Amino acid sequence: MSTSSTALRTHLCGELRPDHIGERVALCGWVARRREHGEHLAFIDLRDHTGIVQCVVDGGADLRSEFVVRITGTVRHRPEGTVNDALATGGVEVGECDVEVLSAAEPPPFPLDERAPDVDETIRLRHRYLDLRRDEMQRNLRTRAKVNSAIRSAMDGQGFVEIETPMLIASTPEGARDFVVPARTRPGSFYALPQSPQLFKQLCMVGGVDRYYQIARCFRDEDLRADRQFEFTQLDAEMSFADQEDVLAAISGAVDSVVEAVTGGRLGDVPRMTWHDAMDRYGSDKPDTRFGLELVELTDLFAATGFNAFKAPCIKGVRHPGAAADTTRSRLDDLTDSAKRWGAKGLVWMRVEQGDDGATVLNSPVAKFLSPEELDGIVTRLGAEPGDLCYLVADDWHAVCHVLGLLRLELARPPVDASDLHFLWVVDFPLFESVDEATGRPVPAHHPFTMPHAEDLGLLDGSPEQLLKVRSQAYDLVLNGWELGSGSVRVHDPAVQRRIFELLGISPEDAQERFGFLLDAFRFGAPPHAGFAFGIDRLVALLLGEENIREVIAFPKTQSGGDPLTGAPAEIDPAQLEELGLRLLPRST
RNA sequence: GGUCCCGUGGUGAAGUCAGGAGUUCACGCCGGCCUGUCAAGCCGGAGGUCGCGGGUUCAAAUCCCGUCGGGACCGCCA
Numbered sequence: 322m323s324t325s326s327t328a329l330r331t332h333l334c335g336e337l338r339p340d341h342i343g344e345r346v347a348l349c350g351w352v353a354r355r356r357e358h359g360e361h362l363a364f365i366d367l368r369d370h371t372g373i374v375q376c377v378v379d380g381g382a383d384l385r386s387e388f389v390v391r392i393t394g395t396v397r398h399r400p401e402g403t404v405n406d407a408l409a410t411g412g413v414e415v416g417e418c419d420v421e422v423l424s425a426a427e428p429p430p431f432p433l434d435e436r437a438p439d440v441d442e443t444i445r446l447r448h449r450y451l452d453l454r455r456d457e458m459q460r461n462l463r464t465r466a467k468v469n470s471a472i473r474s475a476m477d478g479q480g481f482v483e484i485e486t487p488m489l490i491a492s493t494p495e496g497a498r499d500f501v502v503p504a505r506t507r508p509g510s511f512y513a514l515p516q517s518p519q520l521f522k523q524l525c526m527v528g529g530v531d532r533y534y535q536i537a538r539c540f541r542d543e544d545l546r547a548d549r550q551f552e553f554t555q556l557d558a559e560m561s562f563a564d565q566e567d568v569l570a571a572i573s574g575a576v577d578s579v580v581e582a583v584t585g586g587r588l589g590d591v592p593r594m595t596w597h598d599a600m601d602r603y604g605s606d607k608p609d610t611r612f613g614l615e616l617v618e619l620t621d622l623f624a625a626t627g628f629n630a631f632k633a634p635c636i637k638g639v640r641h642p643g644a645a646a647d648t649t650r651s652r653l654d655d656l657t658d659s660a661k662r663w664g665a666k667g668l669v670w671m672r673v674e675q676g677d678d679g680a681t682v683l684n685s686p687v688a689k690f691l692s693p694e695e696l697d698g699i700v701t702r703l704g705a706e707p708g709d710l711c712y713l714v715a716d717d718w719h720a721v722c723h724v725l726g727l728l729r730l731e732l733a734r735p736p737v738d739a740s741d742l743h744f745l746w747v748v749d750f751p752l753f754e755s756v757d758e759a760t761g762r763p764v765p766a767h768h769p770f771t772m773p774h775a776e777d778l779g780l781l782d783g784s785p786e787q788l789l790k791v792r793s794q795a796y797d798l799v800l801n802g803w804e805l806g807s808g809s810v811r812v813h814d815p816a817v818q819r820r821i822f823e824l825l826g827i828s829p830e831d832a833q834e835r836f837g838f839l840l841d842a843f844r845f846g847a848p849p850h851a852g853f854a855f856g857i858d859r860l861v862a863l864l865l866g867e868e869n870i871r872e873v874i875a876f877p878k879t880q881s882g883g884d885p886l887t888g889a890p891a892e893i894d895p896a897q898l899e900e901l902g903l904r905l906l907p908r909s910t
Numbered sequence: 911g912g913u914c915c916c917g918u919g920g921u922g923a924a925g926u927c928a929g930g931a932g933u934u935c936a937c938g939c940c941g942g943c944c945u946g947u948c949a950a951g952c953c954g955g956a957g958g959u960c961g962c963g964g965g966u967u968c969a970a971a972u973c974c975c976g977u978c979g980g981g982a983c984c985g986c987c988a
Contacts, residue, residue: 354949362945375948386938403946411948428939431921434949436937439922443980496988516988543987662913662984727984754988768988869981880981 329391329423335372337410341396346415348374349423351454352388353433357381365420367392370459374410375399378418387426387433387451394418442871447885449876461873465861468579469536472556472857475578479571481534481558486521488514488538493835495768497541500551508902514540514552517854519768520839522559523811526850527842532571534558536857545880547869548803548859555806559852565794565810568851569746572798572808576744576855583864588744591798595749600719604726606750609802610743614639614729616722619713622698628690630667633715639725640703641732644710645672659731660714665724669713673705681707719755734802739866745799749774752793752821756785762826763788767795769821770839772810772851781820788824798855800863806855813847815840 325333330349337346353368358381365376365384376392384390394415405411429451431440437455445452452458473483492499492513499513515521517539525533537557545551556575560567577588592610599608602615616637623631641648653670660668671685681700688696703711712728714721735741752773753763763785765771773781774792781791794810812818818840822832832840858870871877878884898904 356947356950357944358947358950359944362947364947364950366948373948377946379945400946403948405948407948428920432937432949436922436949441917441921441980444921493988497986519988541987544985546987547982549987659913659984664984731983765988771988879979881979883979885980 333371334367334369334374335409337374337396337413337415339398339412342398342413344396345393346396347391347393348376348415349391350389351426352384352386352390355382355384355386365390365392365418367415368454370463372409372456374413374415375405375408376415376418376420378420379416382420384420384422385426385428387429388422389424389426391421391423392418393421443879443885446871446877446879449886453875458872461861461865461867462875464583464865465857465873467582468857468861468864471578471582472534472536472575475575476534476556476558476571479532479574481532481560481571482530484525484530484533484535486515486518486525486535486537490515490521495835497543500540500542503901503903505901516541517555518557520836522557522852523770523839523847523850524842526559526561527845527847531561532559533852537854545878545882547871548862550858550870550874550877551882553859553870554857555854556857557852557854558808559850561848561850563849563851565748565796565851568808568810568853569796572806572853572855576798576860579860580742580864583861584739584742591744591746593746593748596747596751596792597749599747600722600726604722604724604729605802606747606797607799607802607804608726608745608747609730609734610745611735611738611741611801612733614641614733616725616729617703619699619702622695622702623715626691626695628687628695630669630687631691631713631715633717633721635718635721636713636715637721637725638699638703638711638713639729639732640705641710641712642706643708644732645674645708648710656712656728656731660724660728663724663727664716664720665714666716667714668724668728669715671699671705671711671713673700673707673709673711675707681705683711730802737801737863737866737868739864741801742863743801747797747799749792750795750797751789752777752791752795753788753824756789760826761785763824765825767793767807767809769825769827770809770811770818771795772812773817773821778817781817781824794851796853798853800860803859803863804856805859806853808851808853810849810851813843813849815843818843 325336329347331347334348334350348367350367350369352365353373354366356364360381363378363382365378365382366373367376376394392415395417396413397416399412399414430448431437431444433451433455437445437452489502489512492501492511497516502512502514504510504512518535518537522533535557537555538552539555540552542551560571573588573591580586580588596606599606604616616639619636619638623636626632657668669685669687671683674682674684676682683696683699699711705711714724751766752771754766755764757764772794774794777791780787795807797807798805812821858873861873862870865873867873876886
């Protein structure tokens with residue numbers, strides 16, 4: 322069946338070309354623009370999802386913006402000198418038009434053209450059905466559909482089976498805050514919406530599925546961001562009898578298909594970096610490797626320093642080449658404030674200048690507290706040259722990396738750019754991200770079913786310091802500083818699982834209570850398995866050069882979680898509450 | 911939980927720092943003119959509780975407090 326012709330139309334607006342000249346066509350669409358020249362002539366730009374074509378109405382036309390019309394006419398050459406190269410259809414026009422109004426329309430509340438991105442986003446969202454008519458949004462929706470399609474064929478081709486897992490599941494206290502749904506049939510009980518299909522996909526492995534995937538909607542009740550919505554979509558996958566390499570290869574295959582479908586290019590070999598390197602050099606577990614400004618280790622230079630602020634377990638620096646001239650003092654003060662908000666005790670900045678004797682000197686409020694050797698060391702280690710600005714932070718390793726990592730982004734992060742894609746696997750995540758000072762227990766970096774590195778298993782019985790050295794078989798996919806997704810090899814050995822639960826302070830009773838169904842399943846023969854999930858909203862946004870995933874979601878929510886179109890979230894009828902056995906607390910003021 | 915920015919006819923902006931008549935610009939809208947335009951053009955017109963509430967002041971879009979809405983970020987997101 323043709324994708325163009327229907328009962329009401331023979332062609333789509335954007336597909337008319339000189340090849341069609343002479344054909345009598347019927348087009349349907351919206352009046353994008355009209356140029357009326359009195360009662361004798363009018364130009365109507367007719368728009369559908371494929372584009373715009375100019376229709377010439379002799380005798381004028383009483384149409385308004387966004388009227389839905391059916392225009393029947395003849396495709397013809399544009400007269401000499403009136404070809405419009407800005408339009409794909411600009412070589413032709415539709416003449417001898419009969420116009421039938423299918424729906425009249427009120428004037429749109431905002432311009433549906435290239436000016437729309439400047440419009441208050443609330444207004445766009447309140448009238449999202451109008452926003453979606455725009456080229457850019459049509460492109461985004463269709464690219465997203467193409468991505469889903471590419472993912473499905475890539476996963477199908479690799480032997481993965483698409484399985485739908487439930488949306489109404491039991492809440493587990495780990496991870497993000499759950500969205501919760503009251504259970505009418507069991508008052509006082511609640512379902513939760515899945516943060517991910519994690520446990521179900523592992524059950525699929527026990528169920529002999531071998532390779533599972535799902536384009537899965539996930540829900541997390543945490544604060545929203547440019548790259549985070551309450552509900553988002555992941556490619557979720559799991560493989561049996563597989564290790565990390567198998568998973569990376571399979572996911573790379575899917576991402577490669579996506580990149581090819583969207584850009585025509587190929588993914589190529591995705592570089593890898595250990596988590597420790599990522600933190601050490603970029604101050605982030607999702608480093609944006611499109612630009613330099615790497616963190617430079619300086620700790621040893623200050624082993625015997627007299628400067629109290631630098632008597633710290635870790636000191637690192639960042640060099641911002643050539644930034645001295647256009648970085649004002651007030652900007653430096655702002656950066657210092659930011660660094661403090663990010664958790665630093667302070668931020669040391671140094672302007673690199675050329676001294677009278679030609680030597681490189683550091684101009685900084687703290688320079689007088691540092692020895693010549695220390696200053697020389699900074700210059701040498703950072704490779705500082707006159708005109709540069711250098712920033713130093715002293716604290717423990719985590720804090721230094723974190724603050725300089727954020728500073729690095731603040732100083733030099735390039736805008737989203739679809740033509741400059743730096744994919745990166747971050748591997749060897751630690752099993753535990755920290756040790757809780759109050760309880761002395763390690764805090765898991767991933768979920769508690771993450772398999773440690775085989776050679777680090779012995780450290781599980783060691784000191785807290787040794788525990789923090791345990792690497793896990795967990796890995797993230799990063800693109801231009803956005804975490805696209807993560808995965809791990811799962812624990813399938815009951816002894817290892819018991820030990821990890823024990824370390825985390827999860828008693829056998831707790832474990833049974835929370836994940837009993839999974840542990841039970843594992844008792845009946847669990848294959849070694851590993852998996853991954855990546856966020857499709859984020860991937861599509863970055864591939865399209867969008868700074869915000871709302872641009873690739875048909876009906877997204879605002880930062881406060883509202884939908885200006887439907888008014889969600891909304892109060893519900895007291896009768897509904899009654900039926901659910903719920904009563905509202907008085908609002909706190 | 912926190913930091914910062916924004917809110918002015920339907921839309922986008924200027925005006926706010928430094929208080930003085932709802933002032934201005936562009937688009938859109940309505941009417942008129944117009945036979946080759948393409949963000950058509952020309953002429954005329956309508957349209958605003960300056961988000962909301964309170965305070966200061968002779969006087970508030972402008973200053974102060976609060977609040978609502980939007981955005982970016984930190985925390986949070988196993």
